[in-house]
Amino acid sequence: MSAATMLAVRLLRHEQDPVLTEIPVPTVGPGDVRVAMRACGICGSDVHIIEGSTVPAYLPITLGHEAAGVVEAVGDGVVEVAVGDRVSVNPMLSCGTCRQCRTGRQNLCPRIQVIGLQRDGAHADLVVVPAGNVVPLPDSVGFALGAIVADAIATPWRAIERARVQPGDVAVVYGLGGLGLHAAMLLRQVHGVRVIGVDASDSALARAADFGIEEVVDARAGRPATAVHALTDGGADVSFEFVGSVGVVEQAVRSLGYDGRCVVVGVGPDRLGLSLRQETLVARGQSIIGSHGYVSDDIRHLLRLLDDRTLSIDGTISHRVPLTSYADGLAALRDRTSGAIRVVIENDM
Ligand SMILES: [Zn+2]
Numbered sequence: 001m002s003a004a005t006m007l008a009v010r011l012l013r014h015e016q017d018p019v020l021t022e023i024p025v026p027t028v029g030p031g032d033v034r035v036a037m038r039a040c041g042i043c044g045s046d047v048h049i050i051e052g053s054t055v056p057a058y059l060p061i062t063l064g065h066e067a068a069g070v071v072e073a074v075g076d077g078v079v080e081v082a083v084g085d086r087v088s089v090n091p092m093l094s095c096g097t098c099r100q101c102r103t104g105r106q107n108l109c110p111r112i113q114v115i116g117l118q119r120d121g122a123h124a125d126l127v128v129v130p131a132g133n134v135v136p137l138p139d140s141v142g143f144a145l146g147a148i149v150a151d152a153i154a155t156p157w158r159a160i161e162r163a164r165v166q167p168g169d170v171a172v173v174y175g176l177g178g179l180g181l182h183a184a185m186l187l188r189q190v191h192g193v194r195v196i197g198v199d200a201s202d203s204a205l206a207r208a209a210d211f212g213i214e215e216v217v218d219a220r221a222g223r224p225a226t227a228v229h230a231l232t233d234g235g236a237d238v239s240f241e242f243v244g245s246v247g248v249v250e251q252a253v254r255s256l257g258y259d260g261r262c263v264v265v266g267v268g269p270d271r272l273g274l275s276l277r278q279e280t281l282v283a284r285g286q287s288i289i290g291s292h293g294y295v296s297d298d299i300r301h302l303l304r305l306l307d308d309r310t311l312s313i314d315g316t317i318s319h320r321v322p323l324t325s326y327a328d329g330l331a332a333l334r335d336r337t338s339g340a341i342r343v344v345i346e347n348d349m
């Protein structure tokens with residue numbers, strides 16, 4: 001590899017697997033930093049991009065949005081970040097000027113651009129982002145964990161913040177993949193609340209106990225909301241939907257008791273069309289809340305919790321592969337029998 005090129009995983013055509021190829025090293029503009037990628041997750045949303053249900057802004061594009069690494073170059077005017085800093089990358093690039101951005105809700109910026117979808121991403125040796133999109137990674141947190149914090153842990157964290165979880169609450173988590181397991185760990189370790197997990201796969205239900213979820217409901221055995229009411233005194237206080245299915249949203253709402261809050265994180269194209277009566281929602285004082293992404297402060301806060309050991313995330317990185325074996329990592333994520341939770345690319349450069 002010559003000095004002016006680098007390896008990158010590029011999606012060349014829609015609905016075709018990406019290829020590992022050499023491309024020019026990206027230049028660093030004013031206010032930007034270039035990060036040498038040390039770890040980057042392959043996320044379920046990357047599979048959606050590859051399979052065509054999510055369409056990237058242009059082709060060819062470098063995939064990857066869940067990254068941590070070492071700052072390798074800084075652009076003009078960058079003072080808060082220095083070459084050599086270990087960082088997590090917030091992949092959500094916001095405009096900085098709209099009402100949402102000015103009020104600390106950059107995750108809701110209508111002009112948001114996500115690396116690996118609207119900009120070149122981090123499944124590559126190097127990635128360029130604005131300096132404001134990197135968060136210092138404490139020495140106690142490894143790159144692989146630093147990578148998944150910046151998406152797979154920050155997303156459920158923001159959802160839990162949206163739910164206004166109180167001590168003594170009972171929480172139900174629908175969908176025990178990476179995000180759902182991280183939600184359960186956060187709910188138990190940080191908020192100390194009881195968690196009931198719901199899933200429809202044998203492997204997900206079997207491993208739930210390893211992640212501190214002692215009560216599980218098999219979604220195939222009848223309506224899970226009925227099972228949740230049987231396990232609780234009048235329904236759950238908060239429920240989380242990580243599946244992206246209107247049928248699951250319905251069950252998540254129906255799992256709630258009085259003043260219950262359902263936070264929907266899963267993304268799907270279908271109309272909600274809830275069968276819930278309007279008067280029931282009102283009489284029970286319930287809320288249905290959407291939650292999208294996270295902000296840099298969420299990543300910063302989570303890294304602090306990991307550093308002071310309030311939070312311990314173990315076991316959800318199921319596969320680690322070098323950048324040169326990207327195809328193997330992608331195959332593991334797609335293979336339902338592989339037991340994959342989070343697959344992380346590691347790059348020793
Ligand atoms: Zn993701």
Ligand SMILES: [Zn+2]
Nearest residue numbers: 095098101109
């Ligand atoms: Zn904005």
